[in-house]
Amino acid sequence: MIRLLKIEWEKVRSYRAFWVMTGLYLFMLFSVIFGLPAFLDYLASHAGNDETLKAVKSIVFNFPDIWQNIAYVAGMRGFIKIILAIIVVIFISNEFTLLTIRTNILNGMSRTEFLIAKLEFVFLLALLSTFIVFLSGLYLGLNNSPVTNLSAILGKIQFLPAYFLEVFTYLIFALLIGTLVKKTGFSVILLLLYIIIEPIIQNYLPDSFHKYLPLNAMNGVIWSGNTSYLQIKTPEINISLQQYISWGDAGICFSYAVLFTVILYFYLKRKDL
Amino acid sequence: MDNILTINALTKNYGRIRALDGFDLEVNKGVVFGLLGPNGSGKTTTLSILLDIVKPDRGSFRWFEEPPSHHSRKRIGATLEYPVFYPYLSAVRNMKIIARIKEKPFGDFEEILKLVGLYDRKDDKFRTYSMGMKQRLAIASALIGNPEVLILDEPTNGLDPQGIADIRNLVIRIANEGKTIILASHLLDEVQKMCSHVAVLKRGKRLFAGPVGEVLVVADTIELAAADMKMLTETLIGFRGVRDIRREGEYLTARLDKGVLPEDVNKYLASQGVVLSHLAMRKRSLEEQFLELLKEGE
Numbered sequence: 180m181i182r183l184l185k186i187e188w189e190k191v192r193s194y195r196a197f198w199v200m201t202g203l204y205l206f207m208l209f210s211v212i213f214g215l216p217a218f219l220d221y222l223a224s225h226a227g228n229d230e231t232l233k234a235v236k237s238i239v240f241n242f243p244d245i246w247q248n249i250a251y252v253a254g255m256r257g258f259i260k261i262i263l264a265i266i267v268v269i270f271i272s273n274e275f276t277l278l279t280i281r282t283n284i285l286n287g288m289s290r291t292e293f294l295i296a297k298l299e300f301v302f303l304l305a306l307l308s309t310f311i312v313f314l315s316g317l318y319l320g321l322n323n324s325p326v327t328n329l330s331a332i333l334g335k336i337q338f339l340p341a342y343f344l345e346v347f348t349y350l351i352f353a354l355l356i357g358t359l360v361k362k363t364g365f366s367v368i369l370l371l372l373y374i375i376i377e378p379i380i381q382n383y384l385p386d387s388f389h390k391y392l393p394l395n396a397m398n399g400v401i402w403s404g405n406t407s408y409l410q411i412k413t414p415e416i417n418i419s420l421q422q423y424i425s426w427g428d429a430g431i432c433f434s435y436a437v438l439f440t441v442i443l444y445f446y447l448k449r450k451d452l
Numbered sequence: 453m454d455n456i457l458t459i460n461a462l463t464k465n466y467g468r469i470r471a472l473d474g475f476d477l478e479v480n481k482g483v484v485f486g487l488l489g490p491n492g493s494g495k496t497t498t499l500s501i502l503l504d505i506v507k508p509d510r511g512s513f514r515w516f517e518e519p520p521s522h523h524s525r526k527r528i529g530a531t532l533e534y535p536v537f538y539p540y541l542s543a544v545r546n547m548k549i550i551a552r553i554k555e556k557p558f559g560d561f562e563e564i565l566k567l568v569g570l571y572d573r574k575d576d577k578f579r580t581y582s583m584g585m586k587q588r589l590a591i592a593s594a595l596i597g598n599p600e601v602l603i604l605d606e607p608t609n610g611l612d613p614q615g616i617a618d619i620r621n622l623v624i625r626i627a628n629e630g631k632t633i634i635l636a637s638h639l640l641d642e643v644q645k646m647c648s649h650v651a652v653l654k655r656g657k658r659l660f661a662g663p664v665g666e667v668l669v670v671a672d673t674i675e676l677a678a679a680d681m682k683m684l685t686e687t688l689i690g691f692r693g694v695r696d697i698r699r700e701g702e703y704l705t706a707r708l709d710k711g712v713l714p715e716d717v718n719k720y721l722a723s724q725g726v727v728l729s730h731l732a733m734r735k736r737s738l739e740e741q742f743l744e745l746l747k748e749g750e
Contacts (some may be wrong), residue, residue: 182552182555185552186549186552186553189541189545189548189549189552190538190541190549192545193540193541193542193545194538194540194541195540196540277536277538277539278536279536279537279538281505281532281536282536282537282549282550282593283549283553284503284504284505284522284525285503285504285505285525285530285532286525286526286530286550286553286554286593287522287523287525287526287528287553287554287555288522288553289521289522290504292522449507450507451500451505451506451507452505452506
C-alpha cells in the first residue's frame with residue numbers, strides 16, 4: 180500500500196495550494212493551542228494576582244486533564260478542523276473536476292485502490308493532526324502542570340486516539356462530500372453549510388436521537404473539556420463535564436467512518452467516471 | 453495467444469441516448485486497428501468501457517483472453533478523449549504518477565519525451581502547455597513502460613500539420629515494431645494511412661469491419677453502354693486506366709485507376725470511334741454510406 184501513498188504524494192508534493200492550506204491549518208492549530216495559555220493569562224490578569232494565574236493554568240494544563248482539554252479544543256466542530264476537511268474536499272473533488280481520476284483508472288489503478296489511496300491519505304492527515312496535538316500537549320503540560328510523573332502524563336492519553344477517530348471520520352466525511360458533489364466549490368460550500376444544517380435537522384428529532392446525527396457523532400467522542408480541580412454541581416448550576424470516553428460514543432463515530440467508506444466503495448465501484 | 457481483445461455485444465445508454473448498441477469486435481495481435489466513425493458514433497464510449505472509465509449496461513469484453521481487471525490495464529497504454537493531467541504538475545511529475553500506477557520504472561521517460569518532441573518543456577507545468585503539447589504528453593504517457601497495446605483516441609486532434617505528420621509517423625513506426633494499436637478517429641484519411649484493419653461505427657452500431665484494403669476501397673466504378681457492346685468491350689480493354697471490366701446486364705462496368713476520370717475514358721473511346729449511349733459513375737455502396745457518415749460527423 181506504500182505504492183498508493185507514493186502516488187498520492189506525487190500528486191500533492193508540488194501542489195502549492197495544498198501546502199498553503201496545510202500550513203494555514205497547522206498555524207491555526209498551534210495558535211489555538213498555544214493561544215490558550217495566553218488567553219488564560221489574560222483572564223487571570225483581570226483577577227489581579229499571580230497566584231490565581233498559576234492556579235488557572237494548572238487547572239487546565241494539568242496532566243492528565245490536558246489531553247482531554249486540548250483534544251476537545253482542537254476537535255471542536257466548525258473550528259480549525261474544518262480547514263483540514265476543506266483540504267480533503269478540494270483534493271478529492273479536483274480528481275473529478277479535472278477528470279484526473281480517469282487518468283488514474285485507465286492506467287491501471289483499480290477503483291478500490293483509488294479509494295484506499297484516499298483513505299490512506301486522510302489517515303495520515305489525521306495522524307499528523309493528532310501528533311501535533313500530542314506534541315503541543317506534552318510541551319504545555321510539562322511547562323504548566325503541577326504534576327509531571329509518568330502515570331499522570333499517560334493518564335488520559337486515550338483522548339488522543341479518540342481525537343484521531345473524530346478527525347479521521349470527519350475527513351472521510353469530507354471525502355464522501357467531495358466525491359458525491361464533485362464540483363470543488365459546491366463541495367466546500369456544502370461542507371460548511373452542513374455545520375448549520377444539522378442543528379436545524381436536530382430540532383425536528385427527539386432528543387435521544389441527537390447523538391446519532393453524523394456531525395454530532397463525529398464530535399461526540401470528546402464532548403467537553405474537564406478538570407479534576409473543578410466540579411460544579413449545585414441545584415442552580417448543573418455543568419456536567421466528560422469524565423471518560425464511552426465506548427458507545429466511539430462506536431457511533433466509528434460506525435459512521437465505516438458507513439461513509441462503504442458508500443464511497445459502492446459509489447466508486449459502479450459510477451461512470 | 454493471438455487474440456488481444458474480444459468485445460461481445462457491448463451496449464451502453466446515457467439516459468435515453470443509446471451510445472453503443474450491441475457492439476462486437478475482435479482485435480488480433482500486431483494489428484493496427486482503426487475505430488472509424490463520426491463524433492458521437494460511440495468510439496470514445498467503447499474505449500472508455502474497455503478502460504473501466506464507463507460501465508456497460510450489457511455485454512462483455514476480454515483483454516488478453518482474460519476477464520478485464522486493473523492488471524490488464526497496466527499492460528495497455530492509452531489516451532482518452534482529450535489530454536487529462538494534473539495541471540499544476542510538470543510533464544515528468546505527471547508521468548511519474550502514471551508510471552507508479554502502472555508499476556513501471558521511470559527510466560524510459562527521457563527517450564519517450566524526445567520521441568514525442570516534448571523534452572525541452574518536460575519540467576514546465578502542464579497548465580502552460582499548448583493543445584499540441586498536451587496531446588504529445590498524452591501520447592508520451594501512453595508509451596510509458598513499453599505497453600503491449602496502445603490505445604489512441606483521436607491522437608492528432610488539436611495538432612498543427614507538422615504535429616499531425618509527426619504523430620502519424622510515430623504511430624506507423626511503433627506499429628512496425630509489431631505493437632498492437634487501437635486508434636479511434638473520425639478521419640477516413642487518417643485510418644487509411646495508419647491502420648491495417650478497421651471497424652466503422654455509426655450511432656453505436658458496427659457498420660463493417662475488416663482489413664482496410666477490403667473495407668475502404670475508394671476506387672470509382674463506371675457504367676458504360678454503346679450500340680455495339682462487343683466493340684465497346686474490345687476497345688475498353690485497350691485503355692490503360694481501367695480494371696475489372698465486367699458485363700452487368702445491359703451495362704459494362706469497370707473500375708477506374710487512381711487519378712483517371714470518366715472524361716478520360718470517354719475521350720479515349722471517342723478517339724477510337726466508339727460513341728457511348730450511357731456513361732455514369734457508380735459510387736460503391738460502402739463508400740456512399742461512408743461519405744454520408746462523415747457528412748453527419750461534421
